Amino acid sequence: MSFSNERGSQDCLLRSHFSDDTPFCDFRSSSSRSDENDLQRKPPHQVALEPIEPFTFDELNLRDRGSIFNRVKTFVRICMRQKQNSSTLQMWPPNLKSLLARTLRRRPRVSKCVLYIFLAYLLVLGLIQFFGNLLDTLEAHFPDDIDWVINHWGQVGELTEGFGQWPTDATGDIHPVNCHSHNDYWRSVPLYVAVHAGCTGAEADVWLVDDELYVGHKRNALTANRTLQNLYISPLLDLIGKQNPLIKYHPDEDYPLYLPEETPLNGVFDADPTQTFVLLIDFKSSGPALWQQLDSQLTPFREKGYLTHFNGTAIIERPVTIVGTGNAPFDLLTANDTYRDVFFDAPLQEMADLSSQWPNPNRAQDSTRGHDQSGTDSPASNILDSRINPVFTKLAGRGQGKSVTSTFSNDSIYGPFNSYYASTSFTKSIGNVWGSRLTQDQLQLLRSQIRGAHQRGLRVRYWSLPGWPIGLRNHIWHILIREGVDMLNVDDLRHATERDWRKRKGWW
Numbered sequence: 001m002s003f004s005n006e007r008g009s010q011d012c013l014l015r016s017h018f019s020d021d022t023p024f025c026d027f028r029s030s031s032s033r034s035d036e037n038d039l040q041r042k043p044p045h046q047v048a049l050e051p052i053e054p055f056t057f058d059e060l061n062l063r064d065r066g067s068i069f070n071r072v073k074t075f076v077r078i079c080m081r082q083k084q085n086s087s088t089l090q091m092w093p094p095n096l097k098s099l100l101a102r103t104l105r106r107r108p109r110v111s112k113c114v115l116y117i118f119l120a121y122l123l124v125l126g127l128i129q130f131f132g133n134l135l136d137t138l139e140a141h142f143p144d145d146i147d148w149v150i151n152h153w154g155q156v157g158e159l160t161e162g163f164g165q166w167p168t169d170a171t172g173d174i175h176p177v178n179c180h181s182h183n184d185y186w187r188s189v190p191l192y193v194a195v196h197a198g199c200t201g202a203e204a205d206v207w208l209v210d211d212e213l214y215v216g217h218k219r220n221a222l223t224a225n226r227t228l229q230n231l232y233i234s235p236l237l238d239l240i241g242k243q244n245p246l247i248k249y250h251p252d253e254d255y256p257l258y259l260p261e262e263t264p265l266n267g268v269f270d271a272d273p274t275q276t277f278v279l280l281i282d283f284k285s286s287g288p289a290l291w292q293q294l295d296s297q298l299t300p301f302r303e304k305g306y307l308t309h310f311n312g313t314a315i316i317e318r319p320v321t322i323v324g325t326g327n328a329p330f331d332l333l334t335a336n337d338t339y340r341d342v343f344f345d346a347p348l349q350e351m352a353d354l355s356s357q358w359p360n361p362n363r364a365q366d367s368t369r370g371h372d373q374s375g376t377d378s379p380a381s382n383i384l385d386s387r388i389n390p391v392f393t394k395l396a397g398r399g400q401g402k403s404v405t406s407t408f409s410n411d412s413i414y415g416p417f418n419s420y421y422a423s424t425s426f427t428k429s430i431g432n433v434w435g436s437r438l439t440q441d442q443l444q445l446l447r448s449q450i451r452g453a454h455q456r457g458l459r460v461r462y463w464s465l466p467g468w469p470i471g472l473r474n475h476i477w478h479i480l481i482r483e484g485v486d487m488l489n490v491d492d493l494r495h496a497t498e499r500d501w502r503k504r505k506g507w508w
Contacts, residue, residue, distance in 0.1 A: 168270045170242040176200045176269045179488045179496050180280070180461060185215045187493075190231045195239070195268060197493040201278035204232055205326075206294070208285040213293055219284075232279060233297055239268050240306055240319050265305065267319040276308055278321045278420070278487075280345070287329035294342070298322065302341065309341035310417050323420045334418040343420035348460060349429045351412070351422055351452035357444060416457035421487070424449070425464040426476075436472050438479060450484045459486040467491060 139147075154164025166172070174196060181187070181194035184202035194202045206228055207214045213228040243266040266273035283290050301307045301320060308321040324333055325345035333344050414422070429449070430442050438446070453460045462485060466472050477488060477496070490496040 166270075167245040168243050168266065168273075170239055171195060171268060171270045173271065174198055174269055175271045176275045177497050178486060179490050179493070180278070181493060182463065182489050182491050183217065185226070185231060186217070190215075191235050194493065195277075197497045198269075199490075199493060199497065200269075200275055201280060201487060202232070203280040203282060204228060205282045205284050206290065208290040208293055211293060213290070213297065228281075228294075229297060233300070236268075236277070236279070236320060237300055237304075237306075240265070240304075243268065243270065243273065243319075265319050276317055276319060276321045278323055280323045280325055280421075281328070281342075282325050283327035283329075285327070287327040288332060290327070291324075291329055291332050294324075298341070307341040308343075309339060312338040315416060321420060325421075325423065330418075340418065344414070344418055345421045345423050346414035346419040346453075346456075346458055348422040348424035348449050348453055348462075351414070351456060351458075352445065352448040353452035353455065354448050412456055414456060414458065419456075419458055421461050422449075422453035422456070422458040423461040423463060426462040427464045427466075429462075433466060433472060433476065436475060443479075443483075446479075446483055454484065460484065461487040461489055463489045465489060470495075 149160075152158050153160050154162065175198055177198045177200065179197075179199045180201040180203065181197075181199045182203055183205070184190055184194050185204055187193040190204075191202055204215050205217055207216065207219055207222060209219075209222065214222040215226050215228055215231050216222040264274065267275050268277045269275050281294065298307065301322075306318055306320050308318045309316050322342045323345050324342055328344060330344050333342050334340065430438070430446055433442075450460050462480060465480075466476055477490075480488065488496065
């Protein structure tokens with residue numbers, strides 16, 4: 001008997017056992033049918049003694065049945081519809097049929113429940129979105145008078161055309177904070193990114209090459225168009241000029257056309273026009289030669305009265321303050337005793353007041369931390385009130401252009417009339433921070449340096465701060481502000497000015 005005839009015989013035999021109404025299938029050859037006729041002519045007791053060959057399912061039997069689950073499912077359904085006899089039941093374990101039947105009944109029920117829940121969830125979300133869009137559409141088509149005025153204010157063709165802009169809108173809605181843009185020339189747009197972030201200071205590394213001042217971190221990184229004039233001097237002149245427009249309403253009794261020395265000018269920031277902008281010039285080339293060229297390029301600022309300067313007796317604060325650091329020649333910057341408009345970046349590490357151990361300071365009782373204290377008898381109190389501001393805090397009653405007469409006396413050569421900053425490297429001066437905490441010795445050194453600089457009327461700035469991990473950096477920022485540092489030296493302007501980094505915990 002061939003293989004195909006054997007398969008057909010087994011298949012029909014199985015169907016004959018499982019169903020009474022299944023038609024008999026004849027896939028056998030003529031010789032097979034003759035054998036069956038002989039089998040049917042045998043006595044019944046002889047037919048019953050012959051064993052029935054068990055039926056097996058192989059790959060050929062269920063090739064077209066789909067997945068394995070569908071194959072089992074189809075077979076079980078066939079078994080459940082048939083009349084069971086003893087020979088068929090002997091082919092399977094007793095509990096297999098009931099187990100498969102329960103599985104087939106339970107799985108569709110659970111799947112349907114999950115599907116219905118998911119569809120209900122999507123339906124609720126869709127209804128919420130639909131009604132939200134519907135309400136927005138109705139509001140847009142039926143606005144009230146105030147909404148209409150706000151949406152059409154200052155537009156072309158309206159009665160309020162041109163009302164939406166002010167002459168000093170160049171830096172509108174930017175609130176200044178006392179942060180210093182370290183290596184500002186590396187920003188995507190030098191100076192403007194710092195101003196947009198609200199930084200009140202920026203740093204430029206300057207090189208003298210062929211009587212021109214170029215800006216760059218290293219000499220081999222200089223380019224012909226990245227000059228101090230193009231990146232900082234001209235943009236600052238333009239910004240401050242927009243903040244002080246000369247229009248027909250300008251020359252009045254409060255703001256005459258020719259401003260006297262004591263009349264304030266608007267600074268870079270429209271939200272706080274009294275805030276000066278500090279441009280820190282890092283002298284990379286020889287100090288004396290670079291100083292002569294810098295002094296010449298600052299002439300437009302002097303002519304317009306934009307530079308903070310010392311007039312021989314007092315400090316006149318103006319929209320821009322120039323500070324020299326690096327190879328800046330202190331003797332040339334302070335050679336003129338009656339007028340100075342470029343100040344020095346004094347060495348903070350030389351000003352530590354180690355006379356006593358300083359406890360965790362109380363701002364309300366510490367008169368040397370740059371806070372506005374009434375009734376203090378500190379010799380530098382009036383200078384501190386005008387020149388030292390805590391980070392992110394502006395002193396009340398302090399305006400640009402107001403002179404500050406000092407009764408300050410100190411044996412140190414660095415003071416508020418020749419220096420503006422007192423700066424040092426945090427890593428070299430205070431040391432590395434291990435375990436995310438400053439030691440008590442480091443805290444005492446930090447407090448002594450800050451107190452010593454404030455006693456001389458200078459602003460404190462630390463550079464080379466830890467930048468990573470982020471949690472450690474934020475912790476150091478918080479400690480510096482708490483201890484009275486006046487200008488925060490930062491590289492990440494966005495985190496320093498737009499986020500509450502004091503809440504950032506952890507190392508990452």
